[in-house]
Amino acid sequence: GAGVSQSPRYKVAKRGQDVALRCDPISGHVSLFWYQQALGQGPEFLTYFQNEAQLDKSGLPSDRFFAERPEGSVSTLKIQRTQQEDSAVYLCASSRGAGEHYEQYFGPGTRLTVT
Amino acid sequence: RKEVEQDPGPFNVPEGATVAFNCTYSNSASQSFFWYRQDCRKEPKLLMSVYSSGNEDGRFTAQLNRASQYISLLIRDSKLSDSATYLCVVNTGRWSGTYKYIFGTGTRLKVLA
Numbered sequence: 444g445a446g447v448s449q450s451p452r453y454k455v456a457k458r459g460q461d462v463a464l465r466c467d468p469i470s471g472h473v474s475l476f477w478y479q480q481a482l483g484q485g486p487e488f489l490t491y492f493q494n495e496a497q498l499d500k501s502g503l504p505s506d507r508f509f510a511e512r513p514e515g516s517v518s519t520l521k522i523q524r525t526q527q528e529d530s531a532v533y534l535c536a537s538s539r540g541a542g543e544h545y546e547q548y549f550g551p552g553t554r555l556t557v558t
Numbered sequence: 559r560k561e562v563e564q565d566p567g568p569f570n571v572p573e574g575a576t577v578a579f580n581c582t583y584s585n586s587a588s589q590s591f592f593w594y595r596q597d598c599r600k601e602p603k604l605l606m607s608v609y610s611s612g613n614e615d616g617r618f619t620a621q622l623n624r625a626s627q628y629i630s631l632l633i634r635d636s637k638l639s640d641s642a643t644y645l646c647v648v649n650t651g652r653w654s655g656t657y658k659y660i661f662g663t664g665t666r667l668k669v670l671a
Contacts (some may be wrong), residue, residue: 476659481567485645485661488600499656534601543590543649543657549601 445469447550449535453524455556464520464553476547477510477520478534486534492518493541523546525557561585562648565664572670575636579665581646582628589651591622593631596643596664605631605644636669643667 448467456462468475474493478486479502488502494515503510507526522529529532532552538545564581571577583591591608606613608620608629619632646662656659 455647474657478661485564485663488658488660491656491658499658501656501658540563541657543651544607546592546604546607547659549603551601 447535447537447548449533449550449553451553452551453531453554453556455558458527458557459524461521461523462525462555464522464533464535464555465493466518466520466535466537466550467515468518468535468538469548470516472539472548473541474538474545475512475518476536476538477518478536479504480534481533484532489533522555525555527557528542530555530557560662561660562646562662564646564665566663566665568666568668570668570670571636573638575669576632576634577636577667578630578632579644579646579667580628580630581662581665582626583646583648583660584627585648585650586624586627587651588648590649591620591629592647592649592659593618593620593629594645594647594661596629596645598642602645602661612646636667637669638669641667641669 472541475552479490490510491499492512507523509521534552535550593605594602595605596602612621617634622632643664645664
């Protein structure tokens with residue numbers, strides 16, 4: 444079946460622009476996670492949804508970052524007034540259940556470059 | 559101190575060698591543990607979950623030591639295709655109110671012909 448998809452795969456933004464990154468999780472997956480991965484680092488947790496509820500947004504680096512999942516399926520991560528330090532790969536992952544033992548399936552990521 | 563720590567490597571080993579990675583975690587209440595593999599410019603993929611009793615999958619063996627708060631991954635008979643970054647992942651579990659997966663920085667492995 445279809446895996447997690449993300450779009451766009453690559454995004455170049457000028458500093459100060461707003462961007463929106465989309466994630467289509469595997470159909471029926473309850474949990475959805477967003478991560479930020481800088482070069483040479485592991486993914487850093489940003490936020491977690493269980494269905495449409497955003498249960499944890501403790502990893503969002505600033506109030507310029509906003510995520511939503513209004514119908515419990517597709518999710519969008521929005522970054523306002525992008526800064527150079529926002530340049531990274533943004534990974535989305537989904538899992539079937541709402542517990543800690545479920546495998547996460549990752550999308551291919553969106554590589555954001557802020558110039 | 560980072561919540562999950564790994565030696566970034568790189569580990570350069572010849573084909574056929576056995577190599578082991580360790581990962582330490584700081585939260586004693588952590589509930590579940592995983593090893594993910596990430597190839598260059600690709601997304602992470604689950605290699606194996608780590609159970610209290612230890613588990614083995616072919617050439618790969620994972621161990622958990624709760625008392626010392628570390629997990630390990632052993633790769634026997636290394637293949638060229640094992641070259642990748644290996645990410646240690648810890649889930650804090652429900653006690654923290656959310657199922658947060660914490661990733662280590664990853665350990666780079668390069669298997670040489």
